[in-house]
Structure formats: C-alpha cells, structure tokens
Amino acid sequence: MAIYITGDIHGNPVRLGVNSFYEQKEFDKNNKDANIAIILGDFGLVWNKDGEDKSEKNWLNWLESKPFTTVFVDGNHECFPRIYSYPIKEWHGGKVHEIRPNVLHLMRGEIFNIEGLNFFTFGGASSHDIQDGILEFDNWIDKAKKLDKQGKYMYRVRNLSWWEEELPTEEEMQHGLDILKQHDNKVDYLLTHSPSTSELILMGGKGLYESDILTDYLEKVKAECDYKKHFFGHMHVNRAINEKDICLYEQIISCLLYTSDAADEL
Numbered sequence: 001m002a003i004y005i006t007g008d009i010h011g012n013p014v015r016l017g018v019n020s021f022y023e024q025k026e027f028d029k030n031n032k033d034a035n036i037a038i039i040l041g042d043f044g045l046v047w048n049k050d051g052e053d054k055s056e057k058n059w060l061n062w063l064e065s066k067p068f069t070t071v072f073v074d075g076n077h078e079c080f081p082r083i084y085s086y087p088i089k090e091w092h093g094g095k096v097h098e099i100r101p102n103v104l105h106l107m108r109g110e111i112f113n114i115e116g117l118n119f120f121t122f123g124g125a126s127s128h129d130i131q132d133g134i135l136e137f138d139n140w141i142d143k144a145k146k147l148d149k150q151g152k153y154m155y156r157v158r159n160l161s162w163w164e165e166e167l168p169t170e171e172e173m174q175h176g177l178d179i180l181k182q183h184d185n186k187v188d189y190l191l192t193h194s195p196s197t198s199e200l201i202l203m204g205g206k207g208l209y210e211s212d213i214l215t216d217y218l219e220k221v222k223a224e225c226d227y228k229k230h231f232f233g234h235m236h237v238n239r240a241i242n243e244k245d246i247c248l249y250e251q252i253i254s255c256l257l258y259t260s261d262a263a264d265e266l
Helices: 022-026 054-064 080-085 137-149 170-182 197-202 213-224
Strands: 002-006 035-040 069-073 088-091 094-100 103-106 110-114 117-122 189-192 229-232 245-247
Touching: 035 189, 035 229, 054 094, 054 103, 080 094, 094 110, 110 170, 117 170, 117 213, 170 213, 189 213, 197 213
Parallel strands: 002 035, 035 069, 069 103, 117 189, 189 229, 229 245
Antiparallel strands: 088 094, 094 103, 110 117
C-alpha cells in the first residue's frame, strides 16, 4: 500500500504522470486500490456545467487508466452541481462520489480507514479571486466586457465559474463533528482544501485570503480532535507551518513515510 498526497491541480493532472510521479512504475496495475493519490482540492476536472467536454473526458479516462486510485476533496474551483450528480458509493468506510471507478470525490465530513489509518476529509474554501464581483449568469457578458475595459479581471460568474457551495452548510459541518465524535475525536490525518484560521494567519494570508466560516470550523475541528497531520492546499505554496500542519501545492509526498524531519525540507 502506498498513499501519496499533492495540492491543487486546477484541471491539469499532468504531475500525476510517470515523469513526476515516478513511484507508480512499481504499482500493481491489477490492484489499483492498493495505491492512492490524494488531491487536496481544486481538482477542476468536473468543471463544465453542461457535462463532460472532450478535455475533461480525456483527462478523467487518463486518470482511470493509471495503476492507482485518484481521490480528491473539493476546493473552491469546482462545478459542485456536476460533482454532486455522480453516484454516491461507500469506499473504505466513508462516502464518495464516483466520477470513475478509480476517480473519487471524498465527501465532506467523512472518515476513511485505509490500512488502519483514519483520514477525515472536508473540502471547500472561500474564493479569493472575486474582488471585482460575482456576476449574475443572465447578463454577465456585458458586465464582464465593462470590467475588462477597466482592467478588472478578478470576477467570477454565478453558476458558470462560481458556486455558493464552495462554503459548507451547517448540516455538513455538524455531520463532520458527529462523525469525529463517533471516532472519539481521534484521527490520523485531516485532509482539507482550506487552512484553518490560525494556519491562515501563520501563512501570512492577510488581505488576499481571509478567515471565514470554514476556516473557523476547521480551527474548531483541530482544537477538539487528536490528529497527527493536517494536509491542506488552496494557498499555492509548499510549506510546513510546523511538524503537524502542512500546506501542499505542486509537491507529491508519501503520506505513510512522512515525518517531522521530512517536513523541515519543504
């Protein structure tokens, strides 16, 4: 069994090819579930609101052909109605959306037991590239042209490139707390897209990144939960805040071999 973790891919999984992720050369192609690649949000390959386009289909089939199972928590650059439209299955004790038999979305507030290790997953994050507004779908083109002329490009379009489901509901957050309680508030790994509020501050994320209902929720989870490592993405850097809390972007690390000594090398 091998478990590897990386950060946001934004619709381009090329780093999971053999040139970057060379460990897969040793994987058993006939037992894909024995080796797992985890993406910490902003998967971006379920993006077109009208269904799989040619690019999405090719990349998803490419991932399905790999000798490992690809799993991901959602980020803030996802088409949530599309993700939620896929069938819900059980996988390693938790619930997933099955994009492909070996490409799975790890649902919010679930715990997955893999090789005796418990992984708590909670996707979502606040978009930070919306300073120029969320445009309504019905009349967004004209408004976008006006903003472009003003040199304002930090906008998204509701239900086209931005969805309010990027932040969790009260039910999702309570579900996560209930699941943790069922496991005596003890897990090995927290897997999220968003950092917690304290991690956000320690990462120097003032201004562009701000605290919100989700960062505060994750702060509560960390305070109430006994965990070994928290891996998160979103901030597009590879940095270990301390020996427990690690932000990942392009790097691919081995979860099972990850130690505090390795954290110092990030």
